[in-house]
Amino acid sequence: MAEYKLLTQHIGADGLQTRAGYERLGGYQGLREVFRRFTPEQFIEQVKLSGLRGRGGAGFPTGTKWSFLPKDVFPRYLCCNADESEPACFKDRYLIDENPHQLIEGVLIAAYALQVHHAFIYIRGEYHDQRLLLERCVEEAGGAGYIGRNILGSGFDCEVIVHGGAGAYICGEETALIDSLEGYRGQPRLKPPFPALKGLYGKPTVVNNVETLSNLPHIVLRGGDWFKGIGTERSTGTRVWCVSGHIERPGCYEMENGRPIRELLEEEAGGVWQGRRLKAFQPGGGSMQVLLPEHLDLPLDMDAVMKAGSSLGAGAMMFMDETTCMVNVSMRLVDFYHHESCGKCVPCREGTYFESDLMHRLEAGTCKPEELATLSDICDNMNGKCFCPLGDTATWFVMSAYQAFREEFEAHCGAGGCPVRGGARTAALVGAS
Amino acid sequence: MTGRVLADDRRVDVALSEQTRVEISRQKERYPSARSAILPALWAVQHELGYLAPAGMEEVARILDLAPSEVQAVATFYSMYFQKPGGRHTVMVCVNVACALRGADDVVAYLERALGCPSGRTTADGMFTWQSTIECLGACGYAPMMQVDHRFYENLTPAKIDAILDRVAGEAGDDGHATMQAVAMPKAPPSVAPPPAEAEGPPSDARMPGTVKGESVPGQKRRRRGRPEGNDL
Numbered sequence: 001m002a003e004y005k006l007l008t009q010h011i012g013a014d015g016l017q018t019r020a021g022y023e024r025l026g027g028y029q030g031l032r033e034v035f036r037r038f039t040p041e042q043f044i045e046q047v048k049l050s051g052l053r054g055r056g057g058a059g060f061p062t063g064t065k066w067s068f069l070p071k072d073v074f075p076r077y078l079c080c081n082a083d084e085s086e087p088a089c090f091k092d093r094y095l096i097d098e099n100p101h102q103l104i105e106g107v108l109i110a111a112y113a114l115q116v117h118h119a120f121i122y123i124r125g126e127y128h129d130q131r132l133l134l135e136r137c138v139e140e141a142g143g144a145g146y147i148g149r150n151i152l153g154s155g156f157d158c159e160v161i162v163h164g165g166a167g168a169y170i171c172g173e174e175t176a177l178i179d180s181l182e183g184y185r186g187q188p189r190l191k192p193p194f195p196a197l198k199g200l201y202g203k204p205t206v207v208n209n210v211e212t213l214s215n216l217p218h219i220v221l222r223g224g225d226w227f228k229g230i231g232t233e234r235s236t237g238t239r240v241w242c243v244s245g246h247i248e249r250p251g252c253y254e255m256e257n258g259r260p261i262r263e264l265l266e267e268e269a270g271g272v273w274q275g276r277r278l279k280a281f282q283p284g285g286g287s288m289q290v291l292l293p294e295h296l297d298l299p300l301d302m303d304a305v306m307k308a309g310s311s312l313g314a315g316a317m318m319f320m321d322e323t324t325c326m327v328n329v330s331m332r333l334v335d336f337y338h339h340e341s342c343g344k345c346v347p348c349r350e351g352t353y354f355e356s357d358l359m360h361r362l363e364a365g366t367c368k369p370e371e372l373a374t375l376s377d378i379c380d381n382m383n384g385k386c387f388c389p390l391g392d393t394a395t396w397f398v399m400s401a402y403q404a405f406r407e408e409f410e411a412h413c414g415a416g417g418c419p420v421r422g423g424a425r426t427a428a429l430v431g432a433s
Numbered sequence: 434m435t436g437r438v439l440a441d442d443r444r445v446d447v448a449l450s451e452q453t454r455v456e457i458s459r460q461k462e463r464y465p466s467a468r469s470a471i472l473p474a475l476w477a478v479q480h481e482l483g484y485l486a487p488a489g490m491e492e493v494a495r496i497l498d499l500a501p502s503e504v505q506a507v508a509t510f511y512s513m514y515f516q517k518p519g520g521r522h523t524v525m526v527c528v529n530v531a532c533a534l535r536g537a538d539d540v541v542a543y544l545e546r547a548l549g550c551p552s553g554r555t556t557a558d559g560m561f562t563w564q565s566t567i568e569c570l571g572a573c574g575y576a577p578m579m580q581v582d583h584r585f586y587e588n589l590t591p592a593k594i595d596a597i598l599d600r601v602a603g604e605a606g607d608d609g610h611a612t613m614q615a616v617a618m619p620k621a622p623p624s625v626a627p628p629p630a631e632a633e634g635p636p637s638d639a640r641m642p643g644t645v646k647g648e649s650v651p652g653q654k655r656r657r658r659g660r661p662e663g664n665d666l
Contacts, residue, residue: 075465087529087569118465125513126570128583161463166472167513169568183468185510201466244531244573251574286530286569318531318573332530336568342510
């Protein structure tokens, strides 16, 4: 099978992080060509044709999202979501580190298609070096006439502003990102109105992920129809998979949609480490439901994985070997959502607190067996009842793990310590949040 | 805007420098709405003072024409802003799942011994404040990791941790390693490709300073080619 590498094809080339190095490998040709070949409307049609779906986790079709902008309402804004904070996700950082100009070119192409004159790149505060790198690249691109007034003589103007966050997972939710960018606490807004109608500064706004935008130069140059030919019918193109956990070679690997998960694990990531067997894996980042070794032959296809009861989310695969304690993993994920809950709605703010408290006691072996029903009850009262998906996703892993590894959860009750890992080892860490 | 006596009797001068004020005003001009500059303005304050002193937040409010309470409300929402002064350097260990699966607990235990104080506290010499309750920092492929000030250190081993702490403690603070105080806003971009990394110390370009490569991970495929290898430890 032909191997497609699009976004990562030039990674490792000398000077790719500089404008000159990027141009040497065909960089900014997509921007030149989009002006020459397409009107903004025509390019939106190309993106629709390509079947490109958002790479940030929800998988919404990008072209459709773009077409929701009301006609003739200006100014409009574009926000590139680089607030990657989902546990197990590190692809946006990788794409920025290794090929920052590809992202900037993608931002400019989207800005042209949407007729946006101010595009923002919202990058999480922890990615300090990546923010400095992007700022340097934006300045470089501006010096070459790719940003600013009358870009490449096209008559199109656009400024790109790199905006650093300051530590808040919730700002990856698009309306919270907009609130944060406006200078408020990053809390999600009620939808509708959706950002396409009333977003940043109350104006029509599109929020797209780093990887989504990085695909655009390739779609300009080779066409939506070509892009549609890669991957599966409803999951087109490639994805940059973040592979982490108990494997031989963790890292980011680009692979087209539709290949089996097993291939990603065994061929790219070198298989489960230390010759151990796989116990479970999480296919889409910390939010998503657990899958089992029997699911390894599923294709990397959003719909197929959804049918199996989980989701490819933002493309982060975390593998756990046979020594892993599922209660411990659940506890850490619950802690994450407890820590990151923005406090706006009660089910999430209170629910994550009770979840976390219970999971810590379960892992410490001091939970009573009947409290497992309380755990289910807490999760029932959160899932689908929170203001934004953060609260819902705080229940998905723990509930799926409880279903798949019920005896392990039960064995923790009253055990006086973790029966899988041994009590002493976890005690050092408890006390988070 | 005068010196303030803190609870632990250290006097900290909280008056912002002219440079920081200019930086805040520059940030204000970058956005369609001045209020959007709150986050970068708070960063400028923290980079100068090491934390968000109330007087610093008041100055941000004055420049951006906001009520001080609004600035403080924003500042307290975000976990990277420090409300209290800490040690000269901050050490943060990611303990989320991807790091935990590869030994974050051991890193935490090792740091507690090496620094001689529990998480959340500052070492007796005032050099390090450290935290073991940090959530995913996006280094899952290079776990376990810790963040020292603004730098990521990855694929950690005890020997690497020792070397990192020694080096950071020995630095003056303005020689390229990012202390929260000394990291300034971006300097003018180089017009040519950045210079190659020195053999010792962090590379001076922005490609990925601070990333410690994993020579301790056998068989690790070098997916991040073209990287300065300068600060392998």
